[in-house]
Amino acid sequence: MNKFIRKTLSIITVSLVVVIALYVSLSIYITHKIEDGLRNLPLHIQLDYKQIEIDLLSASAELDSVSLQLNSPDLSTKLLSATLKTIKIEGVSYRDLIYNRKLSITDLKMNSPKVVQYNSKLKKIKSDSLNKSDESKKPVKIYLEQLSLTNGSFKKYDSLHNINTSAKSLNIFFNKINYNAKDNKKSIPFNFKSFRIEGESLMAQTSEFEILNVENFKITDKIFQMNNGTFQTKYSRKELNNHISKERDHFLIAFSAINAKKYVLKGLDSNAISLKIPEIRLEKMDATIYRNKLKADDLTHKKLYSEQLRYIKHQLAIDSILISDSKITYAEKVKVGAQPGEIYFKNLNATIANLGNNYPKEKAVEIKVNTTFMKSTQLKVDWSFNVNDKNDRFLFKAGFGALPAEDLNPFVTPNLSIGLEGVLEETYFTIGGDKRRSAIDFKTRYENFKVDLLDRETKKEKKFLSNILNLFIAKDSKENKNNFRWSDVKDVERDPTKSVFNFIWLNARKGLLGAMAGNGKK
Structure with missing residues (x-):
């Protein structure tokens, strides 16, 4: 081997060693920077993982066996916990990491998240109770081009440790998320451009007595859809009597589908929430309502619908609700030992216009119903009232x-x-x-x-x-x-x-x- 070849091989070998050394050093440095960024999340967010792997060339990383815990800002109460099989991070911006203390990611994928939320009463945070070291740190910034959670599950517990909300087969997608630690006190401490949430087997207890079940659902920033659901009293008619001292409706409302399109929701990060929906469609509703009149009368003041709508806490405007191919049955028991009396409406189609408290003063709620009463009697109803009229x-x-x-x-x-x-x-x-x-x-x-x-x-x-x-x-x-x-x-x-x-x-x-x-x- 002549001198030139030996010299060339030596240069190549040294260059490879230097490149490998630089790659390893840079990988260690970048890994340290990512871990530092994850460690410097707000103190009430705890993130742990088994290992992290970095691919410097593709600017990606993967965390295995991840656990997350979210506490109240004063660290006194656990609010949420989650476990995930993996978190994959793709398209990390090295420049933002090194120079701007900002974690910028093209794609963040969370696989099989299992999320549990705890319903705990939060204490009011005093300004002098915040961690001083946390205040002194430069705010962490995070930007995600796309966030996805696939094949997840969710459970929420009430104060008695009973599940009051759950869902399976959850798939969640968000686009263009910006997070800044200085906004952490907001209701939603980040903003985003669009989202999509899909899932199955939704169960939500909406009150002490009522529960919602939905076979599958889809929510985006433009549409809302629930299929094959029921909204009902969680007790049987007999059991309900043991939980009430005054009259209360027992009901079961089943529906084929509820759809809303092109809705606009604003103010989630504040106390001024505004919801505008051009149209809601309710298909094949079957409602059965039963009242046991043997219970004591509920003598509380009953507001007319106009007054109820007028004093809704937030701004609501639903331009049109369309109800199709539906049925309502009402039964009332007034005598011991006798069967409840029953009336029913079938083939019910209805429209409700201008429902809400965010319309001009002259605009009235208009309800039109076309249905069959009892066996074959045709019935038409035209009902109107103005929410802004305090005389109702x-x-x-x-x-x-x-x-x-x-x-x-x-x-x-x-x-x-x-x-x-x-x-x-x-x-x-x-x-x-x-x-x-x-x-x-x-x-x-x-x-x-x-x-x-x-x-x-x-x-x-x-x-x-x-x-x-x-x-x-x-x-x-x-x-x-x-x-x-x-x-x-x-x-x-x-x-x-x-x-x-x-x-x-x-x-x-x-x-x-x-x-x-x-x-x-x-």
Whole structure:
């Protein structure tokens, strides 16, 4: 081997050694910088891992067997913990790490995160209780081009250590995340451009009595979707009686899908949250509502919907809610040993416009319903009220098609011990009122109408009393012009301890009695 070749090989060997040495040194240095960055997260964020591997050429890293714990800012309370199989970091900016003390990452992937949140009451943080060494540090900055969590799970415990929220098969994606430690006191201490959250088997206890279950869901910055869900009382009808001292609805609401598109949500990092939704679609809802009237009355003041919406804490504006192909059943038990009385609405389609407290003063909530009442009676409802009107004025219009009176017997017989005969061929009424009183304009056309008073125990007709009662009721409306009988009731007083639907019922009952037992003239 001549001298030139030996010299060339020596230069190559030395160069390779130098390059390898530089690569190893730089890898160690970069690893140290990343670990330093992770160690210098805010003190209430604890991050541990088994090992970290660095690929200097691709500017990537991988952490194995990761655990994360988030405490309250004063370090007194554990808020959240998580374990992950791996965290993969790709596209680290060396320049930002070295010169700007900023962790800039192109892609951060979290595999199989298992997250547990604890529902603990936080103490108020005093300014002098913050860790002084933490204050003296230069704020940590983090930028993520993309963050993804795949195949995750989530559980949230209440103060009694019971699970009140959970979900499986979670996939979460965020784009363009910026985090600055100086913003850590905000509700959401980072900002982002867009996100997507998908999951299955969602369970959320929304109150002491109610629970939501959803087969699968998808939420992004533009759409909200839940499929095959139920919202229901978590106790059976019998069990609920053991948990309440006053009347409370027991219900089960099942739905095929709830969809919202192009919504705008603002103010999550503050106390001024604003939500605007152009349209919500609720498909194939089946609601069953039951009330045990044997329990003591709930005598608390009941607000009309306009007042409830007016005083929502945050700003809400839903331009349109569309309900399609749905059903509602209401059952009421008023007598021991008797079956609950029941009424139902099927083939229900409805629209609700301008729902919320963030509309111009002149814009009213408008509710339109088209449904089948009981077996085959067509019913249309047109209901409007203005949220900004502190008198809570409203207008309620309804029109019924042919209603065989016997269709009402499953409700009135168990509850009122009466039976009805005949046909209400057409019925229309308009109610105008406010939160205290109302008036109703009522008209109906009917044939061979008869009320049978029944014995409470045997359900047999009390013929003598029935005959006396029917002397005061016009048998039909044929003798009147256009075959309608009318009534105009001027003053119906609302019971403020009852719901708005009780108020509607009071009006309808007085209107019907006035038409049948009054002079029947317009």
